[in-house]
Amino acid sequence: SKRVGVLGAGQLGRMLAIAGYPLGQKFGFYGMSDDEPSALLGHMHKQSDDTDSLQKLVDFADVITYESENTDVETVRKISQTTPVYPGEKSLFVTQHRGREKGMFDQLEIPCASYRIVDSLESLQLAVDEIGVPAILKTTTEGYDGKGQFVLKEKEQIDEAWKSIGGRELILEGFVEFHRELSIVAVRNANNEHVYYPLVQNVHHEGILRYTIAPAREVSEEIQQQAELYMQKLLDELDHVGVLTLELFETTDGLVANEMAPRVHNSGHWTIEGALTSQFENHIRAICGLPLGSTEPRQPLAAMINIIGETGPVEKVLTMDNVFLHLYDKAERKGRKLGHINLIADDEESLFSLFKELSDFLPK
Ligand code: ATP
Ligand code: MG
Ligand code: MG
DSSP: OOEEEEEOOSHHHHHHHHHHGGGTOEEEEEOSSTTOGGGGOTTSEEEOSSHHHHHHHHHHOSEEEESOTTSOHHHHHHHHTTSOBSSOHHHHHHHTOHHHHHHHHHHTTOOBOOEEEEOSHHHHHHHHHHHOSSEEEEESSSOOTTTTEEEEOSGGGHHHHHHHHOSSOEEEEEOOOOSEEEEEEEEEOTTOOEEEOOOEEEEEETTEEEEEEESOTTOOHHHHHHHHHHHHHHHHHHTOOEEEEEEEEEETTEEEEEEEESSOOGGGTTHHHHBSSOHHHHHHHHHTTOOOOOOOBSSSEEEEEEEESSOOSHHHHHTSTTEEEEEOOOOOOTTOEEEEEEEEESSHHHHHHHHHHTGGGSOO
16 A cells, blocks of 8 residues: 655545545645645545645655646656656656657657747747648646647738737647547556557537547547557657647648647546556556556546536436446636536437537537
């Protein structure tokens, strides 16, 4: 039994703990703000946001992990001198910066959008000339749920784009014409075991993931192999321990990488009831030096629907078969992820009819 310290106390940490308890692990959290869900799990030790309680968490823990790629690298470096932190510093350093991330894609010959780093209106103008429009401008760090982005449809929008998110380092990316968005969750442990979940299909609305279908429909064995090869290269290059997620665009020319996350991912939440071992359990297994579990789906089809902004008619969900409710105990706020609903089905038709019944939770 190991004591796992989690930097962050949101829903990801909470679901890691829920998966880790049956394996006999203990959990402690270092909360970054007061209204995070793990704070409300009474039997967990909630830490407040100061260096004293960070030290308490480090003293408590046999191993430390983190919930977010925005975790401070310097903090992780310091902790690593006394306590192992997984995924390691390199995984965090690369994935928290879109430019470094794309640099690694290039280095490993993983196709991605063309891009330029810009830090002034002049360099943005130059970058738009080189990359052309449409293009998408993003902050290099800290963005999530599509925040800190501006889609440039025309060159005339350069000033407006810079006014809207400029004044800091940005990345301009060529707009990828994709058929669908896919993602793959993979896991590596320190014994260099690798496991891969099937590619899943993600549907976003206003920059936020709304639902995932798992496995993605009509994915050839070849495409799955391609995605696994990309993941294997990334896991090995990063010397990654834990879950790593890669978001991909499916295009006429094959898979194009968008971004990656050194952690359990929203598009992997379906694995809780949908796979033999959930992404959360496999992350805990990996960072605790345990053998990894099977990533096989339990049934032909699964899906995950996010509950965004308001909780909605969740009691109805509880009356439905093959449907599983996961609420994070967070206050309602526009655009906020409050929970998700997992679904399992034998075929597309039954999945579709469950989706119809759950239309209250889908974007209008
Ligand atoms: P997340 O919540 O997944 O971390 P994020 O804020 O980091 O999101 P991205 O994943 O980079 O942002 O972009 C959000 C969405 O915007 C993507 O899922 C995709 O739909 C669209 N998008 C981003 N980059 C591109 C691109 N280069 N070409 C086309 N569409 C893009
Ligand atoms: Mg992101
Ligand atoms: Mg994304």
